[in-house]
Amino acid sequence: MTLTESGPSSTTSGSAGSSLDLGPAAALACRACGHRLALAAEFACPQCFGPLEVAYEFGRVTREQIERGPKSLWRYKDLLPVPSTVEAHPNMDPGFTRLVKADRLGAELGFRNLWVKDDTGNPTHSFKDRVVAVALAAARELGFRVLACPSTGNLANATAAAAARAGWDSVVLIPSSLERAKVIMTAVYETSLLAVDGTYDDVNRLATELAFEQEDWAFVNVNVRPYYAEGSKSLGYEIAEQLGWRIPAQTVVPVASGSQLTKIDKAYGELVSLGLVDGAEWRISGAQAAGCSPVSTAFAEGTDVVRPQKPDTIARSLAIGNPADGPYVLDAVRRTGGTVTDVTDDEVRDAMRLLARTEGIFAETAGGVTVANARKQLEAGTLDPDADTVLLITGDGLKTLDAIEGQVGPTATVPATSAAVREALGISS
Template sequence: MTAVSVPSATTSFDLGPARALSCRECGNETPLAPEYACYECFGPLEVAYDFGRVRREDIESGPQSIWRYRSLLPVPTNVASHPNLEPGNTRLIEADRLAKALGLRKVWVKDDTGNPTHSFKDRVVGVALAAARELGFKVLACPSTGNLANAVAAAATRAGWQSVVLVPSSLEQAKILMTAVYDGALITIDGNYDDVNRVAQELAAENEDWAFVNVNVRPYYAEGSKTLGFEVAEQLGWRLPEQIVVPIASGSQLTKVDKAFRELGSLDLVEATPYKVFGAQATGCAPVATAFKAGHDVITPVRPDTIARSLAIGVPADGPYALDSVRRTGGTIEDVSDEEVVEGIRLLARTEGIFAETAGGVTVATAKKLVETGQLDPDAETVLLITGDGLKTLDAVSHKVGPKANVPPSAEAVINALKG
């Protein structure tokens, strides 16, 4: 390949421990910049670090948000001093009733519905906005299946930034209203997520001060998912779980949780004990599960048809890397029907009092299937990632659950209804 011109290695960006951008395909490194594709081979870039010494005590004495992990993220040292949504620090719940129902010895549920806009997207957007500010962008933007739209619009307005948010016009009403209320520019597009994503790629190329968090700022954005892994390990008392089940949309989250566990081990923040990463998809959009089961390295795109819209990415950018993580750690990937997704939502709700969106139903139902098919070890400690909120996907359960009875205002009527 002919050498191409590479920008100067010296930059004035303060992105904490981030050293460079590194190509996930050819390994070529380029200086930190608002770039996302390799100059050499057009492969996707990710952040490479020179971590200094990072101690548990320094993290523990940090803010009650993802910024306690700033020494492991591509963000300026003073990141917490800018107005931001202060995401993270969500509950890790010991889920004994769910464990019993699933036939697992020990289950923990990471409940990311407690984030500011009630999904894990607040984590990645927080990192993307911090990096985008440092890189000189002026507008925060995204294509989204909904949760990211909420997170981008909210984070932008709190920071005093303009936002441009693109979503499929078929999106759930709750996600549309929860984006529009923050008063950014919300545009609905007639098409599915992959159409919306294509439009965003074009716009990112044409508008150089727009940070499409999951397009041209993607290398930085994606690192935010590591904080899910960091928090799980810290909340377990600075150790890694034996098994973790992660939903797959683009596949990025799964690879970054894996990366987080490896970084913690290599920095001696935890003992580098073995762990297995399992992937969860909806059958109506299961390109990564299909490739896994077929033993392929390449993902064949699909046209999504599932109620799990936040996972409905038919062309998953990080699918191949998710396959790598799962295979390297000895996990597997499964997919579940929409009916199983709804049952998964209901099982989590009635055992642990956590109301997840459809993606959470995918995770729980997949865990159930993985146990039933002998893929999850029932005696190994298992973490389930619940990354979004049931209030955003009410349609999934609205025909399945409801009041036991409607009665006139008398105690007798209530007692009779309860007996019935």
């Protein structure tokens, strides 16, 4: 690869938004103090250092207009911070994944109206394709020339693949201790893959440092994070459209940084205010692993303060001990009457297997976290067994084979005779 040595001119990435086409995005707004600034590659409020979020001025958007759109998240481009020409640039076209009616899983768990949003169907088989696609589109418009991220898994895959398809250079930072299989999944796209000696926290700090120093590098989850995070709204839009323009009464979402949960809630709210769904009430619940449960702990304690934890769980894609959006998750969950709970690693493995054997969906560990917490919340009476319920399955089991390595295997090993097969299966001949 050829990485440029200097950044873009200050009239691009550093400039205010007047000449930018980011669709309905109108400004950046601080989630802490409300301060507004022009659209730019900024992620922290210049007044209070709070997190910035995209604010919109939506035009008229109709169901028909969306339904005529492409079979990807770009059907919602009028609701996302991307240029109106977004589809013209080669990209992964993720999204519009299956919403699966899950009657067999429902029967096992006790839900009578259950769906699974199966995001394993995305191009690199996780929801990260959505957020990276939006980050790439915004980054192009903001004048960046290199896509970058720190990651140990799904985000690394999605970033490297999206950059490859777009013809961009990319830089992916991983801890040098990462398992060989996960290294291969990202290295195959021939990104600049740097194995960094240190923990994932060290890698993250390095990414933030580089985001300031390398002006033309768009770290998707650092300096263009406000745009990136909005990509998760597409999950909420799709769920509602696929249910026939209806918001489900209950949605259970895994919580890592917490961003995905807050953006699905944001999407539901936008659909109501734009008149795209009939007035609806919804409950959003969060799902964590016991080994990384800062938000569920805060929820249980009734506090707004999310205390950092040192993660220790097989659900590595959720192992963020200091979740940036933790307080906002607590807000959304409490406002909508949901809860945040956590489950043990054994419960996660059992739930992965349950989902696979009832619905034929092999999810990564995060999917097990969602299913197991849905069961737990139902048993606790904080989810209603009769209400329409959607579970978010956001990544693929093929990426976390090690998690169930010791749990599953052949029923039996037999000689190559039909009699042996019958005997092994307890069938009389």
